[in-house]
Amino acid sequence: MSGAMVVANHISWVDIHALNSIVPLRFIAKSEISKWPVFGYLAKKSNVLFIDRDKRQLATRIVTMTSKSLLEGDNLCIFPEGTTTDGTNILPFKSSIIQAAIQANASIHPVAIRYPSLDGSNNISMAYAGETTMIESIQQILLQKNPAVELHFLTPIITAGRSENAKGRRELTLSIQASIRQKLDF
Numbered sequence: 001m002s003g004a005m006v007v008a009n010h011i012s013w014v015d016i017h018a019l020n021s022i023v024p025l026r027f028i029a030k031s032e033i034s035k036w037p038v039f040g041y042l043a044k045k046s047n048v049l050f051i052d053r054d055k056r057q058l059a060t061r062i063v064t065m066t067s068k069s070l071l072e073g074d075n076l077c078i079f080p081e082g083t084t085t086d087g088t089n090i091l092p093f094k095s096s097i098i099q100a101a102i103q104a105n106a107s108i109h110p111v112a113i114r115y116p117s118l119d120g121s122n123n124i125s126m127a128y129a130g131e132t133t134m135i136e137s138i139q140q141i142l143l144q145k146n147p148a149v150e151l152h153f154l155t156p157i158i159t160a161g162r163s164e165n166a167k168g169r170r171e172l173t174l175s176i177q178a179s180i181r182q183k184l185d186f
Contacts, residue, residue: 001109003073004156005101007176008111009184010079011087012128013039014141015113018149025077026069028097039134049076051097059096066100076100080173086127087115090181095173102169105160110176112152112183123147152183 001023008015019025027043031050034040043050049069051062069076080093101108115126126147128137141147157172 001075001107003070003104004075004107004109005070005098006075006077006109006111007093007098007180008077008079008113009090009180010081010084011113011115012084012126012141013134013137014115014126014128014149015079016077018113018151019077019111022151022153023075026074028066028076028078030082036134063096063100063103066097067103070100070104070106080177084127084129086124086129087113087122088124088186090177090184090186093173093177095169098169098173098176102159102172108157108159108172108176110154110157110179112150112154112180114150114152114184116148116150118146154179154183 006019006023006025008019016027026047026049028049028051029043031052033043033048034050036043049066066076078097080095080097081091082094083091085091098108100106115123117123123144125140125144126149128134132140157176159172
């Protein structure tokens with residue numbers, strides 16, 4: 001895989017390490033993370049592409065920058081929910097960055113992430129969501145006996161050669177979200 005976009009639901013900071021263990025990825029993250037102690041430093045060192053989500057006027061620049069990165073062969077990963085959940089649902093996906101994959105004719109690889117408990121239910125203790133602090137999340141995860149993650153790589157979407165109607169980013173984003181939702185039985 002080269003010059004591809006991975007699109008996944010987001011539950012925990014562990015998602016990043018799990019995905020990166022399978023395929024080298026450059027992550028797209030909100031700019032606030034660059035200011036976080038330790039994690040911000042590590043994110044900068046791992047070439048994260050930071051975006052300022054609060055400045056709508058920068059959307060075109062962000063799409064151009066993301067498209068350029070794909071064209072240069074980077075495998076990018078986005079979590080289009082824009083935040084994490086406890087893994088028992090999926091929030092609506094934001095579609096703007098999907099436009100970069102369309103412009104770059106990049107393949108899109110939907111990934112459904114799940115943290116199962118031994119009984120098969122969702123292990124919400126793996127989540128970094130809600131009011132949980134980073135320290136609390138790290139402690140919760142370190143207390144896990146045998147944590148597991150499931151990464152379900154779904155059918156890739158080839159954007160090159162798609163008709164203009166089929167290329168619409170909103171429709172494509174809804175389709176990606178639906179496939180992930182279906183895999184997770186939500």
